[in-house]
Amino acid sequence: MSAIEKAYAKHDDLSLTEIRPGEPLVQVRDLVVEYHTRRGKVRAVDHVSFDINAGEVVGLAGESGCGKSTIAHAITRLLKPPAYITGGQVQFRGMDILQMSEDNLRGFRWEHMAVVLQSAMNALNPVLTVGTQIIDAIVAHKPVTKGQARDRAVELLELVGIPTNRLNSYPHQLSGGMRQRAVIAIALALNPELIVMDEPTTALDVVVQKQILDEVQQLKKRLGFSILFITHDMSLLVELADRIAIMYAGEIIEMAPAKQIFRNPQHPYTTRLMNSFPTISGPRQELLGIAGSPPDLISPPSGCRFHPRCDLALVGRCQEEHPVLRETQPGHQTACHLLD
Amino acid sequence: MQTATTERTEPILEVRNLSKNFITGSALSRHVVKAVQGASFKLYPGRVIALVGESGSGKSTIVRMLARLYDPSSGEILYKGHSVLTGKGRRTILRYRSQVQMIFQDPFSSLNPIHKVKYHLRRPLHIHGKVQSRRVRDLIYQLLRQVSLTPVEEFAEKYPHQLSGGQRQRVAIARALAVEPQVILADEPVSMLDVSIRLGILNLMAQLSKERDIAFLYVTHDIASARYFADETLVMYAGYIVEGGQSEELIQDPLHPYTQLLLSAVPDPAKGLRTSEIEIVGEIPKITAVMVGCPFAARCAHVMDVCRTVMPPITHLSETRWVRCYLYEETAGPEPNGSSVHVS
Numbered sequence: 001m002s003a004i005e006k007a008y009a010k011h012d013d014l015s016l017t018e019i020r021p022g023e024p025l026v027q028v029r030d031l032v033v034e035y036h037t038r039r040g041k042v043r044a045v046d047h048v049s050f051d052i053n054a055g056e057v058v059g060l061a062g063e064s065g066c067g068k069s070t071i072a073h074a075i076t077r078l079l080k081p082p083a084y085i086t087g088g089q090v091q092f093r094g095m096d097i098l099q100m101s102e103d104n105l106r107g108f109r110w111e112h113m114a115v116v117l118q119s120a121m122n123a124l125n126p127v128l129t130v131g132t133q134i135i136d137a138i139v140a141h142k143p144v145t146k147g148q149a150r151d152r153a154v155e156l157l158e159l160v161g162i163p164t165n166r167l168n169s170y171p172h173q174l175s176g177g178m179r180q181r182a183v184i185a186i187a188l189a190l191n192p193e194l195i196v197m198d199e200p201t202t203a204l205d206v207v208v209q210k211q212i213l214d215e216v217q218q219l220k221k222r223l224g225f226s227i228l229f230i231t232h233d234m235s236l237l238v239e240l241a242d243r244i245a246i247m248y249a250g251e252i253i254e255m256a257p258a259k260q261i262f263r264n265p266q267h268p269y270t271t272r273l274m275n276s277f278p279t280i281s282g283p284r285q286e287l288l289g290i291a292g293s294p295p296d297l298i299s300p301p302s303g304c305r306f307h308p309r310c311d312l313a314l315v316g317r318c319q320e321e322h323p324v325l326r327e328t329q330p331g332h333q334t335a336c337h338l339l340d
Numbered sequence: 341m342q343t344a345t346t347e348r349t350e351p352i353l354e355v356r357n358l359s360k361n362f363i364t365g366s367a368l369s370r371h372v373v374k375a376v377q378g379a380s381f382k383l384y385p386g387r388v389i390a391l392v393g394e395s396g397s398g399k400s401t402i403v404r405m406l407a408r409l410y411d412p413s414s415g416e417i418l419y420k421g422h423s424v425l426t427g428k429g430r431r432t433i434l435r436y437r438s439q440v441q442m443i444f445q446d447p448f449s450s451l452n453p454i455h456k457v458k459y460h461l462r463r464p465l466h467i468h469g470k471v472q473s474r475r476v477r478d479l480i481y482q483l484l485r486q487v488s489l490t491p492v493e494e495f496a497e498k499y500p501h502q503l504s505g506g507q508r509q510r511v512a513i514a515r516a517l518a519v520e521p522q523v524i525l526a527d528e529p530v531s532m533l534d535v536s537i538r539l540g541i542l543n544l545m546a547q548l549s550k551e552r553d554i555a556f557l558y559v560t561h562d563i564a565s566a567r568y569f570a571d572e573t574l575v576m577y578a579g580y581i582v583e584g585g586q587s588e589e590l591i592q593d594p595l596h597p598y599t600q601l602l603l604s605a606v607p608d609p610a611k612g613l614r615t616s617e618i619e620i621v622g623e624i625p626k627i628t629a630v631m632v633g634c635p636f637a638a639r640c641a642h643v644m645d646v647c648r649t650v651m652p653p654i655t656h657l658s659e660t661r662w663v664r665c666y667l668y669e670e671t672a673g674p675e676p677n678g679s680s681v682h683v684s
Contacts, residue, residue: 207394293505
């Protein structure tokens with residue numbers, strides 16, 4: 001092992017267990033996040049549980065305010081008051097991220113888990129060149145010289161398809177798509193096992209989005225990391241994700257392999273959500289969307305949180321009894337009374 | 341959703357060769373941004389035309405010129421056959437605006453937070469002097485009912501912050517309807533809204549267009565919603581409208597290489613995994629640069645020498661279908677380009 005390889009090797013002062021591809025890398029259990037507002041406590045994430053396996057892309061989809069971004073921030077420990085994690089665990093290779101000390105977190109982030117947020121324009125420092133920012137990220141975590149880090153930075157730019165002469169460009173000299181690639185390059189700098197992507201392409205045009213997502217998929221194949229991909233655009237996930245979780249009002253209401261959820265959605269909310277997208281192929285028919293709007297989480301509806309908007313809701317049961325997420329088909333979980 | 345197009349009434353609003361240049365930079369380094377170049381199209385009563393393009397393509401500039409917020413650098417805008425650019429007075433513009441209304445993208449900033457819903461609907465009625473004041477309340481309720489904000493008495497008394505995004509956009513639509521316009525310009529009216537409520541707004545606009553014979557110009561970056569909502573679609577790239585036609589025909593059989601690229605990039609779960617795709621190269625050119633020829637030439641797989649020097653003229657392939665591309669110039673008929681270009 002050369003000196004440089006040794007420098008980049010994962011120094012595991014954290015006591016993480018070894019896992020193989022396909023085994024759970026992250027296990028989220030009963031996660032609860034509350035925002036303390038003047039109007040009262042808002043439970044933005046309510047007992048959410050799911051796994052991300054090694055090498056897997058898990059998609060988290062839902063409308064604004066459903067809690068999907070809060071989950072991303074909770075897992076990466078980026079939540080700030082007034083948001084508080086009030087329950088649950090996030091096990092990463094056997095270690096609870098939520099209990100890590102600040103010291104451990106510093107070693108853990110970037111090295112094991114990186115994050116790509118929505119607006120690339122704000123994620124980069126406008127007064128530093130792209131190169132400097134990549135090099136800084138590397139030097140902060142690894143015992144390498146600036147020259148060595150620079151070599152790695154060039155390698156990373158090539159990896160994400162940015163011409164390497166852009167190393168000395170400032171963010172404003174790059175297009176939105178290039179900036180988002182640069183952020184992805186920084187995320188990849190230390191070969192993390194998990195990349196959390198929170199609406200990474202929402203601010204971009206559809207052609208640029210396609211380009212970047214194709215690249216992310218190729219990189220994933222090559223480097224083998226897992227992705228938690230958060231988006232409001234279900235149609236993206238069907239192509240990108242292995243499994244999809246649909247969120248509504250702070251809860252996961254359906255989770256299944258991507259193709260299965262698309263072909264055979266079980267929860268009425270999922271069905272209606274899929275019917276809310278005009279598409280460019282297939283029959284050109286009238287679509288209805290979903291009546292009403294998502295609930296105010298200060299006082300969520302009783303029973304099933306979707307019942308006020310659900311045209312199939314059962315009088316009594318759906319209004320009173322809260323449905324739990326359970327297996328309704330092999331590998332397919334749904335929280336709906338209608339499937340009993 | 342598509343209506344027969346052979347029998348057409350007179351256009352209500354016509355745009356001829358419209359261009360807009362912006363001058364940027366300081367006195368020492370002046371740049372000309374050619375935001376829109378040579379745009380021509382017609383709006384008809386009861387029909388929806390979509391203007392589709394990526395950010396910076398010039399689509400919003402066109403809308404703002406039509407709303408008389410920008411003065412065009414050259415070209416004509418005709419309302420019922422009369423030029424609207426000659427009169428500059430406040431009353432002329434006021435009269436035009438009582439016929440041509442606009443709906444903005446962001447319902448969170450297009451309503452005044454310190455005023456109730458009823459104020460927003462009363463203002464246009466007063467400004468345009470459409471009604472006697474004792475009928476105002478009835479009219480406000482009627483408008484709210486049309487956009488399905490019921491119970492109307494309750495919604496009239498609400499402040500914008502008490503409404504959801506979809507409800508605010510309904511107020512904006514009601515406000516546009518207040519003056520009984522012939523034309524509505526809608527600039528990305530649903531892109532800020534949640535997915536589940538977008539369709540409600542699109543369906544409402546479609547219904548208004550048909551019931552009240554209003555001509556809609558629907559500006560969007562989402563070509564799938566254009567297919568859903570618009571009778572006709574125009575595709576913009578770097579300041580030029582490069583292709584136009586019936587929405588369904590254009591989307592199922594895109595001719596311009598840029599339209600083909602755009603459609604291949606739209607996520608489409610129904611297609612499943614696509615086997616052959618168009619490779620995406622390059623980025624949208626900066627329109628500050630001195631541009632000659634077709635703006636798409638640098639990214640186009642079918643580029644010819646002529647593309648780099650002269651912008652292709654409009655080639656009409658049928659009564660409703662046209663494209664600005666040399667590939668179709670000589671064979672003014674369908675399918676001259678071979679199947680390899682098509683997205684499968």
